[in-house]
Amino acid sequence: MGAKLCPKIILEGTRLTRKTDIAFALDEHPRVVGPRKYRYHSPLVSAEWCAFTNFPWGRGLINYAPEEEAQARETYATWARLFELQPYYSWIVDRFHLSTRAFHIQAGRPDPDFAWLEARLVPLGFRHVLCVRRPDTFAAARAERLKVSGNPGQYDDLTPFVREQELLRRLVRASALPHLELDISDLDADAAADRIADWLEATGGLSAPWGVTPAPAPPPADAGAPPLVVPDTFVTARLVAARPRVDDAAAVFAAYAHDATVTRHLSWRTHERVDTVSQYLHGAVDAWARGTGHRAWLLRRRDTGALVGSIGLTQHGPRVEFGYVLARAHWRQGLATEALTWLVDWALAQPGIARAGAVCDVDNPASARVMEKVGMAREGVLRRWMVAPNIGPEPRDCLVYAKIRGA
Numbered sequence: 001m002g003a004k005l006c007p008k009i010i011l012e013g014t015r016l017t018r019k020t021d022i023a024f025a026l027d028e029h030p031r032v033v034g035p036r037k038y039r040y041h042s043p044l045v046s047a048e049w050c051a052f053t054n055f056p057w058g059r060g061l062i063n064y065a066p067e068e069e070a071q072a073r074e075t076y077a078t079w080a081r082l083f084e085l086q087p088y089y090s091w092i093v094d095r096f097h098l099s100t101r102a103f104h105i106q107a108g109r110p111d112p113d114f115a116w117l118e119a120r121l122v123p124l125g126f127r128h129v130l131c132v133r134r135p136d137t138f139a140a141a142r143a144e145r146l147k148v149s150g151n152p153g154q155y156d157d158l159t160p161f162v163r164e165q166e167l168l169r170r171l172v173r174a175s176a177l178p179h180l181e182l183d184i185s186d187l188d189a190d191a192a193a194d195r196i197a198d199w200l201e202a203t204g205g206l207s208a209p210w211g212v213t214p215a216p217a218p219p220p221a222d223a224g225a226p227p228l229v230v231p232d233t234f235v236t237a238r239l240v241a242a243r244p245r246v247d248d249a250a251a252v253f254a255a256y257a258h259d260a261t262v263t264r265h266l267s268w269r270t271h272e273r274v275d276t277v278s279q280y281l282h283g284a285v286d287a288w289a290r291g292t293g294h295r296a297w298l299l300r301r302r303d304t305g306a307l308v309g310s311i312g313l314t315q316h317g318p319r320v321e322f323g324y325v326l327a328r329a330h331w332r333q334g335l336a337t338e339a340l341t342w343l344v345d346w347a348l349a350q351p352g353i354a355r356a357g358a359v360c361d362v363d364n365p366a367s368a369r370v371m372e373k374v375g376m377a378r379e380g381v382l383r384r385w386m387v388a389p390n391i392g393p394e395p396r397d398c399l400v401y402a403k404i405r406g407a
Contacts, residue, residue, distance in 0.1 A: 003207035005034045007200055008083070008124055010093040010177070012168055013131030013184075014161045016141040021189035022131065022196075023094045031197040032206070033090050042090035045079065047099055062100045066109065072100070073279060080120045087124050088208060098128070098171045102164055113276035115269030115389060116283065118176040122387050122395075125210025128179035129196055130172045132165055137185045176269075176389040178203065226352055228315050230295045232288075234346070236338045241297035241311065243288050248298060248307075249278040255307045256327040260390065265361035266325060269389045294323070299339055306330075311339045313347065319355035319402075320347040324370070331366070337373045344374050348405045357402035361388055368399055376401035 009026060011019045026032050027041050047061035052068055059065055064072040076097060083091060097114040105111050133141060138158045145155060155161075172179045180199045184192050200206045233242045244252075256262045257271040271277050287293040296312030309326035322343060326336045344356045359382060360367035372378070379402055384395035 004088060005032065005206050006088045006090055006125075006208060007032055007206050008091045008093075008121070008126040008210070009196065009200075010096045010098075010126060010128050011131060012095060012098050012128055012172060014164050014168070016138060016145060016155075016161055017131035017133055017184055018189055018192065019094050019131055022184070022192045023092050025189040025193035026092050026196060027090075029193045029197055031201065032193070042092055044092050044094065045096075046094040047096050048094065062095065062103050064100075069112070072112075076114070076117055077283075080117055083124055083126075084120065091126075098168060098175065101171055102167045105167060106160075106164065110273065110275075113269070113271065113273065113279070115176075115271075115276070116280055118389065119268055119387075122176055125205060125208065126177055127200075127205050127210075128172050128175060128177050129199075130168060130179060130181045131184050131192070132169065132181060133183065133185040135162055138162065176387050176393050178205070178393060227291065228313075228320070228347070228350055228353070230291075230313070231346075233297070234342055235302070236342050238302055239308070239335060239339055240300050240302050241339060241342075242300070244281050244284050244296060244298045244310070246278055246281045246285060249274050249281055251307045252281070252298070252310070253277045255329075256309060256325055259328055262325060262328050264390050265364040265367070265388050266390070267386055267388065296323075299326075299335070308335055309339075311336075311343065313343060315353075318352055319357060320353055322356070322358040324358075324367075334373075336370045340370060341374045344376070344403055348403065354405045355402050357400065359385065359398040359400050361386070362397045362399055368401070371401040374403070376403045377407075 009032075011023055013019050023044055027044060028036070028039075030036070033042050050056075050058040050060040050063075052059045052061075052064055052071065059068065061072050061075055097112075097117055101112055101114065138161060142155045142158060169181070172181070180196065182192060182195055187195070204210060233240065235241070253271055253274045257277050260270045263270040268280075271280075284294075284296050287295055294312050294314045296310050298307060299309045299311060300307050307327070308330040309324065311322065311324040313323075314321050322340060324336050324340060340358075347353050347356045357376065357379075358371055360371070362381065368378070379400045382398045382400050385398040387393065387395050
């Protein structure tokens with residue numbers, strides 16, 4: 001038996017690109033979802049569903065009103081969690097977060113930041129397929145669309161569709177997700193699905209690990225290490241670490257989250273607005289409330305109270321993995337080493353924890369030195385391990401370090 005087919009495809013494009021027909025073709029394509037002796041379907045998801053309002057042609061995930069932004073963000077987070085809980089299944093999505101961005105940009109509203117969402121989609125193997133058509137074929141596509149459209153007036157002027165296609169092209173190219181740009185001008189849905197299947201086969205996108213290394217799965221209940229009871233706060237010689245709050249957003253943004261130099265090698269995009277930091281902090285507070293996932297602390301100077309950075313940990317059975325970031329004004333003072341030393345020593349003293357480790361981009365020697373100073377040994381290079389979206393969309397090599405109990 002071959003590898004299980006479980007691709008994750010997000011179709012983007014204007015309404016004149018046969019995306020829905022292509023989605024249905026992919027849903028029954030034997031090289032995408034496997035040969036079938038009877039009909040059944042993989043999940044088909046769409047952000048176009050106008051489910052926020054109780055009337056036709058209303059609002060939803062793409063065209064939500066400003067006062068519905070929190071509802072939209074929670075909906076996207078719910079979808080992401082559903083994908084994470086069921087990673088080994090086929091998911092075909094007809095328009096998603098980039099269509100949301102395109103709508104709000106064209107409407108003159110703030111561009112929603114979905115870096116947090118893409119950071120969750122990349123390890124699951126999600127890929128964009130941007131369906132485009134040549135400008136000279138838009139009129140013929142409109143004629144076909146008018147045969148079935150329940151809202152034909154939206155196609156009177158084709159200029160917005162041409163502009164939307166160019167905007168989506170820019171957004172897809174800047175996304176952290178791998179992408180295929182597919183010209184469907186002369187293709188029917190079945191031929192387009194064949195092209196997508198060819199691309200997925202050639203790039204490892206049909207089966208886990210989908211051409212990337214996924215985040216480790218949570219350990220089973222009998223993994224040999226009880227869940228850590230993580231302290232709300234800890235104190236070192238110069239630092240106080242405390243759980244984050246949503247109202248810390250402005251301070252986090254000003255200290256380091258906006259700084260492209262600080263965030264260059266990290267797994268999340270540089271923040272351009274305080275409200276996107278607030279979205280991240282909502283998730284961080286939720287992780288503490290659940291008692292699972294990545295628990296982060298904000299680090300402040302004991303003498304001045306200045307916010308200097310953040311550090312966090314995630315437990316995977318008998319091992320703990322760390323991540324940290326420090327504001328540029330506080331580099332080269334040994335503060336990251338001081339905080340990480342405390343956490344590593346604490347973690348290895350907990351029952352069942354045998355390993356404390358971390359990774360960093362191969363081009364981030366300063367982070368590697370921090371790990372070396374706390375007594376971690378370099379174990380090797382993880383090839384194409386992590387996407388650094390501020391550098392580019394391709395997974396990058398990382399150095400892996402660890403300290404072993406008793407070693």
